[in-house]
Each structure stands twice: as C-alpha cells, then as structure tokens.
Amino acid sequence: MCDVSFFYRSSNFMEEKLFVRAVKGGKTTKTITLNGKKMRKIPSTIGNLPGLKVLNLQNNLISCVCSELSTLTQLTVLNLGNNLLEEVPEEVKYLTSLTKLHLFGNRINRFASGVCDGLKNLTLLNLNNNQLTYIPKKLESLIYLSINHNQLTSIPRELCFLKNLSELQLNYNQIICIPEEIKFLKRLQKLFLARNNIEVLPEVLCHLINLRILDVAGNVLQIFPSGFQYLKLKEFYCEGNPLFLNHPVSAIKQLDILSLQEITSRFIMNQLIEMNPFLMEAIEWYPQIWDTISKGRICAICGKSFLTIWIECVEFVPPSKNWKTSKNLELVPLRTLICSYECFNQRGPNQFGIAQVQEQ
Ligand SMILES: [Zn+2]
Known part of the structure; x- marks a missing residue:
C-alpha cells in the first residue's frame, strides 16, 4: 500500500533539508535560492531567518505559502515565479521592505484581501502569465508593472493613479478600451499594449510627454488621435492593425446647420x-x-x-x-x-x- 503520509513527510523533510543546507550562515543569511527543486511548500524554518533579504523559489510546485513568511520584514526581493499559486497570498502584506515581487507563471486569479496595504515600498511587480481580471488599488510606489498574458478586458482605472509608474506591460490581454485617466501617468515611458482588442486610442494619450516606447501591435486600430505625431517616441509598433489606408471616403458638401x-x-x-x-x-x-x-x-x-x-x-x-x-x-x-x-x-x-x- 502506498504510504501517502510518508510521502508528504519525506517531501517536507527534503524541503527542510534543502533549506538547512541553504541556511549555512544561520541568522546572518541574506539570500536563499532554491529554484527548480520540486518543492511543494515553503518550510516553516524560514521564520528563523529574520535577516533574509532575497528569497528565490521559482520553478517549484508551491501552491500556498507558510504563515512564517510574514515574519521576513527585511525581505526586499521575493521570487515565486512559475509555481502553483492561485492567489497573491495574504502573508505578502507583512513584507514591508519588499521592493520586487515576481509572481509570473502561476494560476493567480485574485488578491488576498488587504494584500497591497503593506507593500509601500514595492517598485516592481511581475504578474505575467496568470488569470487576473482585475488589479487592486494601493500600489502607489510601483515603477514597473507587468501583467502580460492575463485576462484583463480594460486598463483598470486604479492603475492610472500610480504616479511613479514608468513601465506598464499589458500585452496579450483582452483590453478593448483605454480610460481617459491614462493621462495621469505623467512619468510613463514605456507602454506595451500589443495583442489586445483596442479600437481607439484616446486623445489624452498625447499628454504623456515622457512616453518613449509605445507598442500597440496586433489590435484593431484604424486611426490615431490628432497630436499623435508630436509624441516624442523613440519606438512605435503598430503592425497587425487594420489601419485606415488608401480608401477614405470623401465627404459630401453640405451646409452647416447648427443647433x-x-x-x-x-x-x-x-x-x-x-x-x-x-x-x-x-x-x-x-x-x-x-x-x-x-x-x-x-x-x-x-x-x-x-x-x-x-x-x-x-x-x-x-x-x-x-x-x-x-x-x-x-x-x-x-x-x-x-x-x-x-x-x-x-x-x-x-x-x-x-x-x-x-x-x-
Ligand atoms: Zn474651423
């Protein structure tokens, strides 16, 4: 008979062992990297490393984090990319020193409640390849946000108030429209919107005076807003759009009747x-x-x-x-x-x- 409990025990034991090996420096350990180790859990011994700064656990099989993770208040980088998480875990909100959070390649479709409250120093958030349909507020310090390959149908208005945001990646979603509030992203330099269903770019897009890269390839754009040519872009990609070329309709002369x-x-x-x-x-x-x-x-x-x-x-x-x-x-x-x-x-x-x- 297959002893399931033994399997779990031994699997936990393996994880603990990997950690113990990684934690040679004891309480002074600053970085742990255990990528691609088939780990299913983060061992609770992590709570013995209060000085940890960087935790790399990508390419494992982690589906939930342990509560001890929340004691790592010195942690600045957490990489849980390519695991099996279904939500942005609540423990993350206690990681008040975190500046970079990688959660790409999971199955995330929700944020635990209040999870963004504590992330006051987060500048980079990578949520590529998940199943998100929304983004919460309160990520005010973000500079780099990447949500490629998710299921967003619009640019969430909340994102437009991230006043420090410099790069926004939203490729491969199902975005149809861009809110007028995008004009508030005054520091935005790179905007990636390739492979969505965008029909119209708002005129206020031309107010983004710091924009240098705009990628709108693979949408359903026919026309660009007036003033567009004055943007100080360095790179502009628009292939794969049904651009309005060569067959405009000429208008018929009429008298203007104004109300x-x-x-x-x-x-x-x-x-x-x-x-x-x-x-x-x-x-x-x-x-x-x-x-x-x-x-x-x-x-x-x-x-x-x-x-x-x-x-x-x-x-x-x-x-x-x-x-x-x-x-x-x-x-x-x-x-x-x-x-x-x-x-x-x-x-x-x-x-x-x-x-x-x-x-x-
Ligand atoms: Zn006129």
Whole structure:
C-alpha cells in the first residue's frame, strides 16, 4: 500500500533539508535560492531567518505559502515565479521592505484581501502569465508593472493613479478600451499594449510627454488621435492593425446647420479663449456650463472651438524620423476634427473627410 503520509513527510523533510543546507550562515543569511527543486511548500524554518533579504523559489510546485513568511520584514526581493499559486497570498502584506515581487507563471486569479496595504515600498511587480481580471488599488510606489498574458478586458482605472509608474506591460490581454485617466501617468515611458482588442486610442494619450516606447501591435486600430505625431517616441509598433489606408471616403458638401446649443457653446468657448472679462467672471457662477464646454474640441483648420458637431477627417502623416517603427509603416493615419464645411474646404491635400458626426 502506498504510504501517502510518508510521502508528504519525506517531501517536507527534503524541503527542510534543502533549506538547512541553504541556511549555512544561520541568522546572518541574506539570500536563499532554491529554484527548480520540486518543492511543494515553503518550510516553516524560514521564520528563523529574520535577516533574509532575497528569497528565490521559482520553478517549484508551491501552491500556498507558510504563515512564517510574514515574519521576513527585511525581505526586499521575493521570487515565486512559475509555481502553483492561485492567489497573491495574504502573508505578502507583512513584507514591508519588499521592493520586487515576481509572481509570473502561476494560476493567480485574485488578491488576498488587504494584500497591497503593506507593500509601500514595492517598485516592481511581475504578474505575467496568470488569470487576473482585475488589479487592486494601493500600489502607489510601483515603477514597473507587468501583467502580460492575463485576462484583463480594460486598463483598470486604479492603475492610472500610480504616479511613479514608468513601465506598464499589458500585452496579450483582452483590453478593448483605454480610460481617459491614462493621462495621469505623467512619468510613463514605456507602454506595451500589443495583442489586445483596442479600437481607439484616446486623445489624452498625447499628454504623456515622457512616453518613449509605445507598442500597440496586433489590435484593431484604424486611426490615431490628432497630436499623435508630436509624441516624442523613440519606438512605435503598430503592425497587425487594420489601419485606415488608401480608401477614405470623401465627404459630401453640405451646409452647416447648427443647433442653438452649438452656436451658443461655440460663442462662449471662443470668447473665453479670447479672455472676455465679462464671460470669464460670469462662467464662475454656472458650473454646469463650464462642465459642458470643457468637453469642447479645437478645429484642426481654424483653431476655434466647437462642441458636438464636427466633420471627422483622416490625415496621413509620415512617422517622425526619430521613431523606430514597425517595418513598412510609411504613413500614420491621424484623426482630425474640423468645425465646419467652410473649414473643410480649406483642408490640406493629405486630409480626407470620413463622415459628419453628431455626438448623441
Ligand atoms: Zn474651423
């Protein structure tokens, strides 16, 4: 008969032995590396190493961590990549010195409650190849976040408030849209969004003045926001998108019929741009009007403001010479908006009308 308890005992014994061997330095041990040892558990003896700084246990068979892990308050690096964890374990929240946490290649689909509360010093979090559909708040110190190959369907808004974030990797998810709040990632330098289902890049993406690498290959983008060509990118990848090339529809000339709201809004917005003192003072008393006109846009031809009616155009612009780009990318289709047919008739030869759009 197979003695299961013996098997577990001997397996635990093996793990303890490996640890004992690794812990020759006793309480002064700073690093333990036991990669690829078929370990199923983290032995509780780990609690005898309060000074441990680095714990590498990748490529094992660990499905849960021991409670003694939470005593390692000096630990700065924890690597549990390629194991069998199903959640980001609660014990992690006590590791207040942790700066790097690798949890790639597990089966993680959830975070234990409050797990991010204690991770005040975490700068790197690698969650690639898991089954996450969300990300919790409170990871404010993160600089590098990688969640490739998961099941996110949108960029969680919480991520947009990580003010130190410099690199965000979200390749191979099912992301459809990007929230406007992405503009708050002022320090973002590298954004990887390859192989998702993104249809539109928001105009505010052009506010990311530190962005140097943008990878949106393998999405369903047809057009890029206006102002896109002014981003100071070094690398830009967009192969595998159904880019709007060579067959724009030319718009039919129509008279512009504007609603009273549109006429009034245009008047107010343009007066405010010209700093009309009477309107500038009056607008303070009407926050709802301020709210409405703050959604206004600028005409690509005359530079004046409009609100809900415009003519949508596509302009083909060569990518900046400073950008390293996908092969064969000769022109980037940019979305431009024009306030009226009067302006439309003055457009340049690279601008083509798509359709007149009235926002509902
Ligand atoms: Zn115009």
